[in-house]
Amino acid sequence: KNEVEQSPQNLTAQEGEFITINCSYSVGISALHWLQQHPGGGIVSLFMLSSGKKKHGRLIATINIQEKHSSLHITASHPRDSAVYICAVYRGDNNDMRFGAGTRLTVKP
């Protein structure tokens, strides 16, 4: 079993829909990271969080340390949100990271 599990693997939505991507992990972590990767490979960091909730524009990330679970929400989705979203966890207080397999999101106009 992978240390970091994401669901769903693929997600297709219509423009304007509310989207949720889930991440569960089985190891102790110091922080969790949500990344966005567009076609062509470039990775952008969306959030790094160790507790609670963070919001940036239409994106919201939450984490429940006790349940070892995090969610990434996208409100009012747009075709430009189409990308692969990757959950990564920091193990301990160093930069040893473990990655989920990613969720491929397609938002149709």
Next chain:
Amino acid sequence: KAGVTQTPRYLIKTRGQQVTLSCSPISGHRSVSWYQQTPGQGLQFLFEYFSETQRNKGNFPGRFSGRQFSNSRSEMNVSTLELGDSALYLCASSPPTDTQYFGPGTRLTVL
């Protein structure tokens, strides 16, 4: 501030050769991490350098090595290349206790 830069962006090598990839972090960032991304394995952590010292290492064979210079620039070396080393190699830099900033990657193809 300029972003993380990686050179070269694309590279083609043959089996048995060795390769060196370079990463220049954002000015002021002392931590540089390297990752490998393949369609089969996804993203995997290679190693992390901080102030010229390897601080952590992922589960890769000894053919993969790296170093960091006093100006925080980092290089990654892969010796005796295998077909399975074909991948996108990403580096990321970060200030202390903050999020990582990724470079565009070097796409290595081993023939």
